Amino acid sequence: MIFSIWRFNPEKDTSPYFQDYKLKKIPQGTTLLDCMNLIKWTQDGTLTYRMSCRSAICGSCAIKVNGHAILACKTQVSNVIKDGKVKIEPLGNMEIIKDLVVDLGPFWERIEKIRPWLMPDESERYEKERYQSIDDFRKIDESSTCIMCGCCYSDCSSLDVDKVFLGPTALAKGQRFIDDSRDKERLNRIRELSDKGGIWDCTHCGECSERCPTEARPLERITSMRRTALALGIINNIGARHVKGFVDSIAHSGRLNENILPIRSMGIFNIPGLMSLIPIGIRMIMRRKNPSIIHRSIDEVEDIRRIVEELCKRLRKG
Numbered sequence: 001m002i003f004s005i006w007r008f009n010p011e012k013d014t015s016p017y018f019q020d021y022k023l024k025k026i027p028q029g030t031t032l033l034d035c036m037n038l039i040k041w042t043q044d045g046t047l048t049y050r051m052s053c054r055s056a057i058c059g060s061c062a063i064k065v066n067g068h069a070i071l072a073c074k075t076q077v078s079n080v081i082k083d084g085k086v087k088i089e090p091l092g093n094m095e096i097i098k099d100l101v102v103d104l105g106p107f108w109e110r111i112e113k114i115r116p117w118l119m120p121d122e123s124e125r126y127e128k129e130r131y132q133s134i135d136d137f138r139k140i141d142e143s144s145t146c147i148m149c150g151c152c153y154s155d156c157s158s159l160d161v162d163k164v165f166l167g168p169t170a171l172a173k174g175q176r177f178i179d180d181s182r183d184k185e186r187l188n189r190i191r192e193l194s195d196k197g198g199i200w201d202c203t204h205c206g207e208c209s210e211r212c213p214t215e216a217r218p219l220e221r222i223t224s225m226r227r228t229a230l231a232l233g234i235i236n237n238i239g240a241r242h243v244k245g246f247v248d249s250i251a252h253s254g255r256l257n258e259n260i261l262p263i264r265s266m267g268i269f270n271i272p273g274l275m276s277l278i279p280i281g282i283r284m285i286m287r288r289k290n291p292s293i294i295h296r297s298i299d300e301v302e303d304i305r306r307i308v309e310e311l312c313k314r315l316r317k318g
């Protein structure tokens with residue numbers, strides 16, 4: 001088997017390159033991390049990467065394999081070898097320090113921004129620990145499984161283009177505290193995460209949940225916080241207005257009114273925001289991509305209205 005591994009030593013290399021290593025006779029049940037260790041210990045001691053627990057708990061062995069982030073210690077090598085070869089790279093969306101080691105500074109800074117600690121109501125006095133019901137714990141059960149390995153962060157397509165986006169790890173961590181029955185900062189937290197760079201700036205590509213090695217699945221956590229924000233009436237932002245405009249348009253005509261939606265999303269009194277749409281509008285007209293000015297309802301619009309009404313009722317019930 002050939003392991004094609006990304007190498008870069010800033011002290012002597014001018015640019016990164018791939019180095020191939022060969023291993024023969026790998027027994028069934030060998031993990032990718034076992035193979036990397038074998039290469040390091042028997043072939044090339046300069047190969048640099050992080051690892052610690054070897055049990056999918058600490059998150060430090062996260063790397064990119066064949067283009068996607070995974071935990072090396074949780075991955076059977078037989079599952080990633082293609083035509084006798086596997087390509088190993090450092091995580092994405094992070095600066096590379098050396099070989100497969102990346103700078104996790106900006107990743108931790110984002111997590112710190114969401115205040116990842118419990119803020120209980122200190123006015124209440126407790127003799128012992130603060131209990132939670134099983135139902136309350138279920139609300140944070142999945143997000144609390146996050147091991148902060150950075151796999152979701154690495155493959156997030158929004159972070160790639162939006163440098164102020166908090167990213168999937170920090171947002172999933174945010175839900176863990178927003179829905180914790182013992183935290184008193186719920187409203188403030190969800191307000192903060194509704195701002196620029198927060199829950200509404202995720203583009204729903206789904207890569208974060210695909211890559212997550214635990215049950216944390218950040219996209220589901222982001223979607224749940226959007227629902228919470230709407231239910232709590234935190235709608236003074238582009239994302240929430242976009243959702244509301246979308247639903248209203250479908251409920252009204254059975255289809256999306258693409259002429260009105262950008263204006264409603266931006267906010268009709270948001271003059272600078274509306275002005276920023278003009279160049280896009282002109283480009284659309286020049287390329288004949290603009291929707292028809294006349295917006296007609298579909299024939300079965302009554303059916304659509306009934307469906308929207310029923311969905312909204314269910315959402316309100318939670």
Ligand code: FES
Nearest residue numbers: 053054059061073
């Ligand atoms: S070494 Fe700890 S998660 Fe892989």
